Amino acid sequence: xxxxEFTQHIFNGIALGSLYALIAIGYTMVYGILxxxxxxxxxxxxxxxxxxxFGVTLFSLPWPVAxxxxxxxxxxxxxSIERMAYRPLRNAPRISVLISxxxxxxxxxxxxxxxxxxxxxxxxxxxxxxxxxxxxxxxVLSLNLYIPIFTVLLLIGLTWFINKTRTGxxxxxxxxxxxxxxxxxIDVDKIISITFGxxxxxxxxxxxxxAMKYPSIHPLVGLFPGLKCFIAAVVGGIGNVPGAMLGGFIxxxxxxxxxxxxxxxxxxxxxxxxxxxxxxxxxxxxxxxGEKTAEVKS
Amino acid sequence: MKxxxxxxHKHCLLTIGSTxxxxxxxxxxxxxxxxxxxxxxxxxxxxxxVILGLSMNLTLGYGGLLALGTAGFMCVGAYISALLTMSPxxxxxxxxxxxxxxxxxxxxVAFVIAIIAAGIGAAIFGFVIGAPALKLRGDYLAIATLGFxxxxxxxxxxxxxxxxxALGLKGIPSHTNLYWSWGLAILAVILARTMVxxxxxxxxxxxxxxxxxxxxxxxNLFKHKVTIFVISAFMAGIGGALMGNLIVTxxxxxxxxxxxxxxxxxxxxxGLGSISGTVIAGIIVTIATEWLRIFESxxxxxxMRIPGIPGMRMVIFAVLLMAVIIFWRxxxxxxxxxxxxxxxxxxxxxxxxxxxxxGVGQ
Numbered sequence: 001x002x003x004x005e006f007t008q009h010i011f012n013g014i015a016l017g018s019l020y021a022l023i024a025i026g027y028t029m030v031y032g033i034l035x036x037x038x039x040x041x042x043x044x045x046x047x048x049x050x051x052x053x054f055g056v057t058l059f060s061l062p063w064p065v066a067x068x069x070x071x072x073x074x075x076x077x078x079x080s081i082e083r084m085a086y087r088p089l090r091n092a093p094r095i096s097v098l099i100s101x102x103x104x105x106x107x108x109x110x111x112x113x114x115x116x117x118x119x120x121x122x123x124x125x126x127x128x129x130x131x132x133x134x135x136x137x138x139x140v141l142s143l144n145l146y147i148p149i150f151t152v153l154l155l156i157g158l159t160w161f162i163n164k165t166r167t168g169x170x171x172x173x174x175x176x177x178x179x180x181x182x183x184x185x186i187d188v189d190k191i192i193s194i195t196f197g198x199x200x201x202x203x204x205x206x207x208x209x210x211a212m213k214y215p216s217i218h219p220l221v222g223l224f225p226g227l228k229c230f231i232a233a234v235v236g237g238i239g240n241v242p243g244a245m246l247g248g249f250i251x252x253x254x255x256x257x258x259x260x261x262x263x264x265x266x267x268x269x270x271x272x273x274x275x276x277x278x279x280x281x282x283x284x285x286x287x288x289x290g291e292k293t294a295e296v297k298s
Numbered sequence: 299m300k301x302x303x304x305x306x307h308k309h310c311l312l313t314i315g316s317t318x319x320x321x322x323x324x325x326x327x328x329x330x331x332x333x334x335x336x337x338x339x340x341x342x343x344x345x346x347x348v349i350l351g352l353s354m355n356l357t358l359g360y361g362g363l364l365a366l367g368t369a370g371f372m373c374v375g376a377y378i379s380a381l382l383t384m385s386p387x388x389x390x391x392x393x394x395x396x397x398x399x400x401x402x403x404x405x406x407v408a409f410v411i412a413i414i415a416a417g418i419g420a421a422i423f424g425f426v427i428g429a430p431a432l433k434l435r436g437d438y439l440a441i442a443t444l445g446f447x448x449x450x451x452x453x454x455x456x457x458x459x460x461x462x463x464a465l466g467l468k469g470i471p472s473h474t475n476l477y478w479s480w481g482l483a484i485l486a487v488i489l490a491r492t493m494v495x496x497x498x499x500x501x502x503x504x505x506x507x508x509x510x511x512x513x514x515x516x517x518n519l520f521k522h523k524v525t526i527f528v529i530s531a532f533m534a535g536i537g538g539a540l541m542g543n544l545i546v547t548x549x550x551x552x553x554x555x556x557x558x559x560x561x562x563x564x565x566x567x568x569g570l571g572s573i574s575g576t577v578i579a580g581i582i583v584t585i586a587t588e589w590l591r592i593f594e595s596x597x598x599x600x601x602m603r604i605p606g607i608p609g610m611r612m613v614i615f616a617v618l619l620m621a622v623i624i625f626w627r628x629x630x631x632x633x634x635x636x637x638x639x640x641x642x643x644x645x646x647x648x649x650x651x652x653x654x655x656x657g658v659g660q
Contacts, residue, residue, distance in 0.1 A: 037437045088624050100623045106559055107616030113609035267456040274445035
């Protein structure tokens with residue numbers, strides 16, 4: 001394999017990896033606070049894609065406005081899911097909450113099928129992301145360069161928010177111990193809502209980028225990104241934001257490299273994430289950057 | 299003691315009697331064609347979902363392990379049984395992209411052997427998967443088993459000469475009938491009942507309620523978890539075999555997560571930790587699934603026509619699952635079982651209420 005090709009694959013891998021990272025952060029944030037896998041994360045992603053698509057095609061909004069609106073709508077959507085499906089189960093066994101999350105995911109998928117139909121729809125890709133840029137011998141789609149840039153900017157913003165603001169501090173307190181945080185006068189329900197809002201907004205951003213990269217969307221489109229990004233979060237150490245980023249990059253680059261170096265295994269591409277997950281969990285059950293936490297009763 | 303023994307005797311007789319009654323009903327339906335082919339098919343599906351629901355409830359309700367690999371194990375079972383029961387000519391007709399591996403090309407065995415092989419095959423997969431995955435707990439276990447089920451599906455889609463890949467298998471002999479499905483469902487109930495009332499079952503419940511305490515009491519966590527997981531995989535494999543030989547065609551997309559979800563729904567609605575609840579829910583959910591098809595076909599109300607909405611069925615199911623888990627967490631039966639004592643007590647209560655109600659009326 002020539003150096004040019006290799007660089008090309010690296011660029012693709014980084015673009016995919018940063019998408020995974022963006023979505024994985026939503027999982028990690030929710031897990032950090034509620035100790036819950038938000039199974040519906042992939043469907044939140046899917047609804048963001050549809051919101052954005054309808055904004056551009058149906059209401060003919062300029063794309064930046066449509067995308068921004070879609071992200072805000074998705075954040076509100078994520079918050080309302082938490083209200084309706086998870087909050088009533090705050091004191092229930094964790095398995096009930098998990099089953100409720102699976103229920104939400106299933107409900108949204110099938111509601112999507114009923115409302116939008118199963119036929120894939122084309123997602124509009126703005127011209128800005130459609131150019132081919134030449135870096136020496138390597139030609140890269142501008143979208144694949146914008147994605148990592150946006151991801152890094154968002155992550156810097158998020159890190160600042162978590163570390164420097166009062167709300168961020170409250171979030172960190174809540175993720176350490178929900179009950180103690182409540183005793184300290186933190187409005188835990190509000191913090192959980194904000195977490196869901198931010199996580200869903202990041203997922204929406206990731207979803208829209210995803211839809212521009214693979215511009216064919218249908219109601220089950222969130223399934224595989226949802227699963228893989230959860231895996232990315234676990235691989236990096238769930239509950240840990242830099243870990244989610246690392247996991248996302250490992251997964252994205254690994255997947256692209258698997259297909260590039262062993263084309264005969266490309267049919268197994270979707271299994272790669274799960275195999276990686278199992279090996280990581282066996283070697284280090286808390287993930288690469290995961291801290292050792294007291295086991296939570298399930 | 300004596301009274302106790304007599305009671306046990308009476309209830310045993312009642313159980314055997316009602317099982318025989320069920321068998322007579324099955325024989326009547328099968329031999330005298332009391333129901334049309336569609337209804338018989340739904341009855342078969344009921345039995346298959348009862349087996350699958352029990353498989354899920356053993357791990358989730360009694361072991362406290364949320365294992366979401368049911369569809370994967372069913373996939374293994376269905377393929378093993380299909381490949382073993384298809385005639386050599388059928389195999390040649392199916393495998394036109396790439397010929398089937400030679401050692402399977404001329405194999406054709408009786409359904410009973412195929413079913414046992416399907417169960418054992420799935421159990422072996424269960425062991426291979428369970429041994430590493432059961433070190434994980436809760437959500438991690440859920441996602442790892444879900445992942446394994448997806449891996450099985452991806453592998454089966456890619457092994458063209460063994461499973462015919464994405465094309466799937468068509469023309470599987472339709473061996474599944476009411477004797478097989480309900481017979482195996484009754485066996486599954488007996489197996490599950492024996493499991494949970496044995497010392498193993500008490501250990502499972504101890505692990506479910508508090509893993510650390512159970513370990514401190516000297517229960518070997520790993521051994522018990524693997525056992526229950528393998529038995530659950532075995533039952534799922536048999537369910538898959540029955541399913542494959544009922545719908546006479548299998549392909550990897552059939553065994554998606556959606557299937558596991560439907561089984562989870564049965565276990566949750568029936569009550570986590572109740573065998574009779576699972577049986578009742580398995581029958582109700584399966585019949586309801588078929589009945590709800592009317593929402594998906596166009597309806598003619600005389601004055602207006604409502605077009606069919608494909609997928610509405612699953613929306614209703616998802617709402618139902620959420621409603622049950624949020625508002626009615628214990629499901630139909632909670633952790634209790636239908637027993638003759640409770641049935642009689644219930645009937646008595648109804649009778650007294652009915653009589654006193656009539657008394658007031660006079």
